[in-house]
Amino acid sequence: MCMKVIKGLCCMLMIFLCSACSYTRDETPGSLESVAYQDALQMIEDGKTFNLLLTNDYCQHCQVLKEMLEEYLPTHHVDILEAQLMVDGKYLKMDEIKKDFPEFEGTPDLYVIENGKIKAHQAGSMTANEFDEFVRDHKLDEQE
Numbered sequence: 001m002c003m004k005v006i007k008g009l010c011c012m013l014m015i016f017l018c019s020a021c022s023y024t025r026d027e028t029p030g031s032l033e034s035v036a037y038q039d040a041l042q043m044i045e046d047g048k049t050f051n052l053l054l055t056n057d058y059c060q061h062c063q064v065l066k067e068m069l070e071e072y073l074p075t076h077h078v079d080i081l082e083a084q085l086m087v088d089g090k091y092l093k094m095d096e097i098k099k100d101f102p103e104f105e106g107t108p109d110l111y112v113i114e115n116g117k118i119k120a121h122q123a124g125s126m127t128a129n130e131f132d133e134f135v136r137d138h139k140l141d142e143q144e
Helices: 002-021 037-045 060-075 094-100 128-138
Strands: 031-034 050-055 079-084 109-114 117-123
Touching (some): 037 050, 037 079, 050 060, 117 128
Parallel strands (some): 031 079
Antiparallel strands (some): 050 109
């Protein structure tokens, strides 16, 4: 009898915990828009909330990631700003980038910025499943 009560309480607790961590996903289209690197830095300084993807036009992993996003974003409301690592037509050097993004090691590099602070970071290329896990972990497509 006591075991049945304990099992019942455990089941109810698990259901409660699972429902507390779930959220409603927005399936309207998301976007990938270009922004100048300096403008992205200004948005951070201004305390904005946004998703930032750092890329280079010669980066093969960036191209693969952007192709994946072309298929992913039409059914997932994730808005991403893409900043090429250039200022005044010149590629930024690693030490210049690391000054603004200390975790940066190369492109592509994805940041979740909340109120001007880096909340999450994902380095390197991702499959659609890996990207979707990152989106779910940070509720980037949460329906409002």
